Each structure stands twice: as C-alpha cells, then as structure tokens.
Amino acid sequence: MSAGSTLDPARLDLDDVVARLGPGEPDREATHPGHHWQAAVALVLAPTDDGLAIALIERAERVGDRWSGHMALPGGKRERGDRDLADTAARETFEEVALVLPAPLGRLDDQRGRTTQGLVATFVYGLEEPEPLSAHPDEVAAADWIALTWLLDPANVAKHRVVGLPFPGITHRGRIIWGLTHTILDDFAGRLGLSLPRP
Numbered sequence: 001m002s003a004g005s006t007l008d009p010a011r012l013d014l015d016d017v018v019a020r021l022g023p024g025e026p027d028r029e030a031t032h033p034g035h036h037w038q039a040a041v042a043l044v045l046a047p048t049d050d051g052l053a054i055a056l057i058e059r060a061e062r063v064g065d066r067w068s069g070h071m072a073l074p075g076g077k078r079e080r081g082d083r084d085l086a087d088t089a090a091r092e093t094f095e096e097v098a099l100v101l102p103a104p105l106g107r108l109d110d111q112r113g114r115t116t117q118g119l120v121a122t123f124v125y126g127l128e129e130p131e132p133l134s135a136h137p138d139e140v141a142a143a144d145w146i147a148l149t150w151l152l153d154p155a156n157v158a159k160h161r162v163v164g165l166p167f168p169g170i171t172h173r174g175r176i177i178w179g180l181t182h183t184i185l186d187d188f189a190g191r192l193g194l195s196l197p198r199p
Helices: 014-021 085-097 179-191
Strands: 037-048 051-059 075-077 118-126 140-147 157-162 165-172 175-177
Touching: 014 037, 014 118, 037 085, 037 140, 037 179, 051 085, 075 085, 085 118, 085 140, 118 179, 165 179, 175 179
Parallel strands: 037 118
Antiparallel strands: 037 051, 037 075, 051 140, 157 165, 165 175
8 A cells, every 4th residue: 555545444554554654753852851751652553353453551540640540552751761762662561561562663743741841752663463461450450452443433432521621532442532642643643644533
C-alpha cells in the first residue's frame, strides 16, 4: 500500500505505519531545561485478526493520583537513570505490563502539560504479535489490546464530562478513553490520514 493511497484501517499493517509516520520531526523541547518534568508513553502496535491493535492500560486507583482509574498508554515520568525519553517509555512499559519493546518505529508530536510546565513524548513501537500484557497490580488495574478499528468506529464514541465540561471519548468495555490519551491517539490517526470520530 503506497503512502499516498487511502487506508483501510482493517488492512493497515506496520509497514503502512512506518511509511505514514514519515521523516517529520516532532517537538523536541522535551530536553529543554525550562520544563519542570519530562514523561514518555509507548504507543505499542501489534497485528491481529481485526487489524492493528494498540496496548492500553487502566491505571490503578491510588489516593492523591488525579489520573487514578483512567485509560492510558503505558508510560510515566523520566527517571535519572533513563538515557533518553525512549528509554523512559520502554522502561515504564516493562514495569507496567511486562512488555520488552524493540527500537521505536517513530515519534509523535510532544504534548505539553496543561496545568504544570512539562512535556509528554510519545514513541510508536511495533510487535510481531499481541504479546500477553501482565499488569503490575500497584500501577495497573487492567491492560488490553484494543483494535484500531474499534477506536475509529463512530458507534463507540462517548462524551466524558469533567466539572460539567464535555470532552470527546471512546468507550471500551465500560471504560472511557479521553483526555491526553485521546489526543495522542487522534494525533496518531491523523498521521495515517484518519481521524477519531467525535460525539
């Protein structure tokens, strides 16, 4: 499938993803000393009978954690021993769901923190098959492979309200994917010439 053709999400493969990620350089300000924190997440893809699927987690409920119970990509804040942000994404993914990741296929645009000064980098990875996700009980309540076709299906669109304000979301088994994770997934879909449906 050529990079200029219209993509059928059900037939999308990792070669298509590599071609569509292209040579474009994302925001590299994650290494800027003015940012108070840096974090990275892993958008891990694997082929299934329903097309490519993405590994997502449901964060464990923890007191004081404003993101408790939210759906997310595996990842977390950079630690002193991490060589770079790709190392952060790979380390956090192994700690949270016991996946050993290969070299990344590419990187999406960095996302800036809305309430604090920081950046979240997103690295895209590809596996030959959807390996088992072993959720670390202290950090992850559940983990699952979710088909890209599910994320793109208008039947799964939802609104998620926070303090009365509506945000676009996607339902999956009674949970809602919204916020930063939704933004990152929409950015990824856009790279493929696709877009997440809106409510």
